[in-house]
Amino acid sequence: MSVDKNKAFFGHPLGLSTLFASEMWERFSYYGMRALLVLFLTATFASGGFGMNEQDAFTIYGIFTGLVYVTPIIGGILADKVLGQRKSIYIGGLTMATGQFLLSASAWIHGSDVDLEFRQTLFYAGLGILIAGNGFFKPNISTMVGELYDNNDPRKDGGFTIFYMGINLGAFLSPLVAGKLGEQVAWQYGFLSAGVGMVIGTIWFFLRSHTLGHIGMPPKVKAERVRLVVKDWFGILTYWGCVVALIFGVILGWSALPSMVTTIIIYVLAIGGVLILATNIFKGTSGKAEWSRIGVILILALFNIFFWAGFEQAGTTFNIFARDNTQRMIGSWEIPATWFQSINAIYIVIFAPIFSVLWTILDKRKLNPNTPMKFAWGMIFLATGFVVMALAFTRSTHGDAVRLVSPLWLCLVYMLHTFGELCLSPIGLSMVTKLSPPKLVSTMMGIWMGSFAAGNFVASQMKAISLKLQEAMGADIQVFWMIAIQSAIIAVILVILSPWLKRMMHGIK
Known part of the structure; x- marks a missing residue:
């Protein structure tokens, strides 16, 4: 049966x-x-x-x-x-x-x-x-x-x-x-x-x-x-x-192991994993075209880390902003801060079909951006969202005092970031399946998932990085402005590299 x-x-x-x-x-x-x-x-x-x-x-x-x-x-x-x-x-x-x-x-x-x-x-x-x-x-x-x-x-x-x-x-x-x-x-x-x-x-x-x-x-x-x-x-x-x-x-x-031992274990596992992946890639790749396409996947995986390092602020700094800096009272009822985590999912349901149709329309008119350019657009939307977030944070803070801002600020940020996600996330998954040698699709998908993992961890450290920069430079560096500038720079780099990466894809769109 x-x-x-x-x-x-x-x-x-x-x-x-x-x-x-x-x-x-x-x-x-x-x-x-x-x-x-x-x-x-x-x-x-x-x-x-x-x-x-x-x-x-x-x-x-x-x-x-x-x-x-x-x-x-x-x-x-x-x-x-x-x-x-x-x-x-x-x-x-x-x-x-x-x-x-x-x-x-x-x-x-x-x-x-x-x-x-x-x-x-x-x-x-x-x-x-x-x-x-x-x-x-x-x-x-x-x-x-x-x-x-x-x-x-x-x-x-x-x-x-x-x-x-x-x-x-x-x-x-x-x-x-x-x-x-x-x-x-x-x-x-x-x-x-x-x-x-x-x-x-x-x-x-x-x-x-x-x-x-x-x-x-x-x-x-x-x-x-x-x-x-x-x-x-x-x-x-x-x-x-x-x-x-x-x-x-x-x-x-x-917890019972000495810190030196745990550090060694982490390094051994990390190096061993990299060596296994590298060995699989060398064994499964042949010819200039395949190696070139592998290079595109690895380069875009690096840029993928930067995207998710920004996008995943949703669960960290955005969550805290929703709790501490956002006006959540409607009469006597308080909107839970966690409810803002639902906004991205709503936007995905609304806009995913629209983006799918958009790519088809642009393709018919021969205006459909290539994969690296779609990544660049994803970073542009991400950077724009962080500009809005930075403005909202500046508006809500006055020295040590906090002035609560409208929840519409977060709604706008999540919309812009959803646009970025739709330009990058599904496109990236499709790109890996298209560019990977037949024997390496699962391996390269594993590497792609690894870039998500790295991006999520880097996201958790962005505020700490901004504080260290603040100490080193002796100037006030807001984490949202820092990520906005970083994302904009990455977008420019992607635009510049786009023609070269397109050639490296050897005819695969």
Whole structure:
């Protein structure tokens, strides 16, 4: 028995509804936690937070959001070689729900009589378990969407568009629910709601798995098998238990190691990863044209870091600005600061179809910018957004006093940054699949995801960098102006390099 690819969900295979809702709930879980993270870490001990300074909270945020782009590489390999996508999704769902519940527990058990070190262990273990679970879940549900369609099925692009809407629907709803509960009721309820969302998504996937036919079953399983058996579920629970135990072991063991040893381990892993990637590239690339195209991917991956270093201020400095500098009162009701994290998702849903049509219209008129120029436009929109943000921050600060500004400032910034994202993010993913040698598509996609990881970490350090520049230059340097100028310079460099990079692509648009 195989999945009926003609049975319709808005004209698409019925299995798309299963994957759409499962991914929506997973994104609900992730973005709900992401919206709360910095605010929770900087909240007072009395309210259940950790009372951290902003920069320490930003660093933790950056490490977390960076690593969630690294673990899918491992999860994808395990699914391809050992587990299959379906088992991987169950492992990821159970693991991420566990991580969310541990974060909730770290907020729940607060007070003067509670051991801070124990709370920190629960918190860091929760983050680590979330990172590991994301590695199992994220790459494999997208793969299953592609397997619903034959390669020549004209509905395939539309199917991914519907799936992408599920991602943004979850990203839109989660700050409204988890953010409201976490900020205005209690932090633990925000994380708890994110965990419940992940459980709902996993249960939905289980109840609707019959719509997927054989898709996602473990490797070498006969085609007539469409459901997991007891042995498979034993394996899922074993992986889940081992991942949770491993993360707790790493958290406890890491703190016991001397700093020199942990530094050596980090360098060894980093150098080893780079050597493995370099070896794969050398083995899989042949001919001047392929090497030239690889060069384009690597150069644009570097520029991609700068884009996300700015864009991901959404969860750090923008989050703090929403909390401390934005007028959020409507009568006697206060808008939660986390709700502003939903704006980007709304804009994506509104403007993604418009940009898709725009590229088609420009192409027909032979005005469609090449890939490097689209990256330049992405950086221009990013820089413009930060100019607006810098003006808003200047307007809201008068010495030590703060004058709250209209939320429309943040709405405008998020709109401009969404335009930049639509010029760069989907274009970059398409570019990697087009320019990579056939044997290296997954490897180069891993490198591209690595640039997202680096960008997220750099984003967490931008305010610290601005403060160091301020000390060195003896002048007041606002972080938003710094990023605006940096982004504008990168845009100019991309415009200058665009003709050269276009030639390096050897005819691929």
